[in-house]
Amino acid sequence: MAVNCLTAMSHPTITSRGSEYRAIMARLNSGLRVAFGLSPSLPDSGTESWSGDDDYKVVVVSGSGTAAMEMIIANRFRPNDRVLVPTNGKFGERVAQICGSYCQVEHLNGEWGRTFDHEHMESLLSKGGFEAVLICHNETSSGITQDADAIAELCRKYSVALILDGITSVGGIEVELEKWSVEAAVVGAQKCTAGPSGIAAIAINNQFIDRCGEIRNSGQSNPAYYLDLQAALKKGADDQTPWTPAINASMGWAAALDNLRTEGLDERIARCALMANGVRNLFSDLGFELLADVEGRSDTVTAILYPEGIDDSWRKKLQDEYRTYVIGAQDHLKGKMFRIGSMGETPIPEMIEGCQRMLQCFRDCGHDLAKVDVESYFR
Numbered sequence: 001m002a003v004n005c006l007t008a009m010s011h012p013t014i015t016s017r018g019s020e021y022r023a024i025m026a027r028l029n030s031g032l033r034v035a036f037g038l039s040p041s042l043p044d045s046g047t048e049s050w051s052g053d054d055d056y057k058v059v060v061v062s063g064s065g066t067a068a069m070e071m072i073i074a075n076r077f078r079p080n081d082r083v084l085v086p087t088n089g090k091f092g093e094r095v096a097q098i099c100g101s102y103c104q105v106e107h108l109n110g111e112w113g114r115t116f117d118h119e120h121m122e123s124l125l126s127k128g129g130f131e132a133v134l135i136c137h138n139e140t141s142s143g144i145t146q147d148a149d150a151i152a153e154l155c156r157k158y159s160v161a162l163i164l165d166g167i168t169s170v171g172g173i174e175v176e177l178e179k180w181s182v183e184a185a186v187v188g189a190q191k192c193t194a195g196p197s198g199i200a201a202i203a204i205n206n207q208f209i210d211r212c213g214e215i216r217n218s219g220q221s222n223p224a225y226y227l228d229l230q231a232a233l234k235k236g237a238d239d240q241t242p243w244t245p246a247i248n249a250s251m252g253w254a255a256a257l258d259n260l261r262t263e264g265l266d267e268r269i270a271r272c273a274l275m276a277n278g279v280r281n282l283f284s285d286l287g288f289e290l291l292a293d294v295e296g297r298s299d300t301v302t303a304i305l306y307p308e309g310i311d312d313s314w315r316k317k318l319q320d321e322y323r324t325y326v327i328g329a330q331d332h333l334k335g336k337m338f339r340i341g342s343m344g345e346t347p348i349p350e351m352i353e354g355c356q357r358m359l360q361c362f363r364d365c366g367h368d369l370a371k372v373d374v375e376s377y378f379r
């Protein structure tokens with residue numbers, strides 16, 4: 001997290017109902033529109049910084065990415081609506097679980113790291129009866145990015161909505177909401193936008209907004225109060241939130257999004273790709289096995305299997321002796337794999353230094369590795 005984000009958060013907490021907070025919300029919303037790849041907030045839009053001249057609005061959610069995903073699902077579906085959720089990792093499985101709380105879900109529970117079976121998806125969609133396909137666009141648990149282009153085409157062909165968990169793709173990987181006709185997508189602050197945790201946002205199009213309104217008016221909606229979209233829409237047009245927002249977190253996130261704007265979305269996406277490419281090639285050349293199928297490997301997180309004889313004690317040693325933090329794996333892959341993030345504001349020299357320390361720590365653990373010029377992988 002950058003210094004300006006931390007400094008912004010250390011401001012005394014102000015009221016959320018005054019012009020000072022409205023100005024923060026306007027900065028935050030316009031930064032979010034950059035991250036989502038949307039048209040800019042219009043300078044003459046008054047208090048409507050959530051919109052631009054396209055079909056989308058952004059809505060800030062005080063809660064982590066999971067809350068924002070729940071907000072989308074709870075408001076968009078009726079209890080009897082059917083949705084299709086293909087998964088290849090923990091966070092997709094979570095999307096399916098949230099759907100299970102609010103509607104009828106067909107969960108295509110695939111192996112972690114394998115690409116989706118589009119033919120199977122099509123065979124199900126072609127039978128009709130589905131309201132939407134929901135995907136975890138970038139599956140952080142297994143390091144795979146879904147082929148959203150192809151999935152969007154399927155959704156268009158069978159006239160179903162497409163909804164994205166973009167928590168580790170928005171701001172780090174190409175996300176084309178308009179081109180893919182995505183109805184709703186989520187971004188989490190603490191991932192590709194390098195903001196604080198506990199705050200998230202959704203981007204929603206008019207079709208989504210209209211459908212949620214119809215469902216509410218028909219009296220068939222799921223119960224929602226804190227995450228009620230209608231309440232958020234009423235206040236959003238005034239650069240406000242229905243309940244007290246995460247005030248200091250929004251100050252920090254607005255600052256982090258300023259950094260994204262300064263770097264440029266395309267430049268940030270290119271830096272993430274360069275770092276991920278370097279990590280993939282470096283570890284592959286040294287004989288490590290990557291979990292994700294080659295055609296879907298993510299540019300914001302790389303999942304690498306431990307070689308024979310190495311387990312999570314390597315991560316502990318790396319942390320204790322090299323002051324370097326690497327995330328482990330989840331669920332059934334715990335202790336078998338580690339993951340290297342290449343998102344947010346990580347500078348390339350820091351990634352190079354981190355990789356050098358990781359390799360040295362593997363050698364310390366008795367794993368023989370050839371000498372390589374790490375830096376050359378990141379040019």
Ligand SMILES: Cc1ncc(COP(=O)(O)O)c(C=O)c1O
Nearest residue numbers: 064065066091138140167168188
């Ligand atoms: C792709 C993805 N979806 C959802 C989540 C959950 O987000 P949060 O912990 O912010 O609720 C994460 C967190 O790592 C994630 O990477």
